[in-house]
Amino acid sequence: MAAPVGLPPPVGDRAAGGEGPPATQLRPGLRREAYLDEGVFRHELVSVFARSWCCAARSAHLAAPGSQLVAAVAGESVLVVRQADGGLRAFRNLCRHRGARLCLEPSPQPARVIRCPYHAWTYGLDGRLLAAPNARELPPLETLDRGLLDVEVEEWAGYAWVRLEAGTTSLAEEIEPQLLDRFGDPATFDRYGIERLAVGHEITYDVAANWKSIVENFMECYHCAPLHPELTAAIPEFRSGYGSVSGGVGRGARLGPDVEAFSASHRASRPRLRTLNDTDDRLFYGVILLPNVLAVLVPDHVAFFRIEPLGPGRSKVRVEWLFEPEAVADPAFDPSEAVSLLDTTNLQDFSACERCQLGAASTAFDPVLVPAEHVMETFHGWVATRCSPGPAPGPY
Ligand code: FES
Ligand SMILES: [Fe+2]
Known part of the structure; x- marks a missing residue:
């Protein structure tokens, strides 16, 4: 087994599932070169993307x-x-x-x-x-x-995963540690049966931000209360600042008590995916499979994100909403309520990423992470390891 590529929670961050006392400090984020520099971006294409299963x-x-x-x-x-x-x-x-x-x-x-x-x-x-x-x-x-x-x-999972530069690790050796870090077991993700679902809707977002900002944003929910009124209405616990990724290993976030489904109306339009069981009911999972996949798992569908880095300040994000094939084949199939809530959330997220990209253009850019965001350091460490030895001065 090659070196694991999962994302262990930072030591000392109990809120993120780690050991030791809760972290209380502000810690530094990445330097502005990580978001702006063409040389850093080219280095990441080769060292992160070409050498990873994408x-x-x-x-x-x-x-x-x-x-x-x-x-x-x-x-x-x-x-x-x-x-x-x-x-x-x-x-x-x-x-x-x-x-x-x-x-x-x-x-x-x-x-x-x-x-x-x-x-x-x-x-x-x-x-x-x-x-x-x-x-x-x-x-x-x-x-x-x-x-x-x-x-x-x-x-x-119904997707083609490719690696441009031949390596020694299999796809499973890269994916399984990440699933274990996220769920504590590989079975939870498998129950969603993503390989057999059908695409019911897709949207491609052109985002004027670095790919790492998009991953960082997905990792933390500190922004959920101010940025996502619709999302936090459906999942009130996100107002705490901890999301289903940053909330700890195995943690799914629960829909609000009167919320039937993860949809704009909060009403359910279809039964849960047939391979799920009662323990999956009413849960929302955010999942990250580095380097380029984000996924949202909810009881009646899955939203699968693929990030394509286009430049230091530009990324394409394609999101596919996956449903039971029978549901999609039904002439009355209408995914708009499910799509609308996440689309609204995505647009809010990507616009925030774009604000940070604009901020990185300032020579005074000096980001810090509050404890609810310390989980992002595991991602920064992962990128730094893949990019080592990196371009000087080190942006991570
Ligand atoms: S046949 Fe492909 S470039 Fe000539
Ligand atoms: Fe968000």
Whole structure:
């Protein structure tokens, strides 16, 4: 087993599930370079994103052999292809002739081959170069070593997870410690059965903030009372400043006593997910799977966030709302109440992240963390470890 990548609570922070007396100090946040500097950002793309298993795209709907999707990972384009044996392969989305991008978007129909539109070099679904038209002078193609460049891929929870730079840890070895840190067991997350759920709605947010701000914001609930009146109306305990991530290991937050469901109206529109049990009722879990996934688990749906870092001050966040397939297939399916509450919350969160990004532009930027935010230090330490040795001066 490789080094765990989970997020232990900081020692001395009892409120976050750690040992020892409650922390009371203000502690320093990250330096402004961590949010602004192009060199730091490039270093993170390579050291954090290219070397980690990143969630690339929902793969559960890629059923037929030859189905493809295109994903951006660590600033690179990756092509994920369903194979005839049901497995997935992933490749750099790059023609091995003159380097044209092979696919600009997923092909609507499953394909039998991958053909570059420029000079029609043609590859099998397994990446082998099959044809290079009008190049009869060439030796046999299989001797050329110009097949597509493989990228590691694993399928889990209905998503394709890819790692650009081959490593020694499996996806499970990276994910399981994080689930254990969050839930105390892997079974709670598994009960939501994310792999079999269907996408009922999706929104892509263009956020003018660094990717780390988005993770930091998701980790703490100190902002919940002032920023999220709708969220705290549904989950009153969030007014305490501790959320379901910062509240401690295994901790789910409870819906308010008169709140039937995590929805804008507080009314339930559908039964709970059928693989859940009574202990999951009325609970809200926030989950972070570094480096690029956030998830919200509630009794009747899951919201799955994928963060794509675009620059030091810009990120894309795609959120998919997942429901029981039968619910989505129902002609009367209407996810708007469920979507609306989280969408409102997301817009409030991302706008706060953007404010911090604007603040980081000031030479006087000097953030501090109150005890309810000390949990963020575990994330900062994780990034610093992945980035070590990092660019000087160290931003973490
Ligand atoms: S660049 Fe793809 S076939 Fe020429
Ligand atoms: Fe928030």
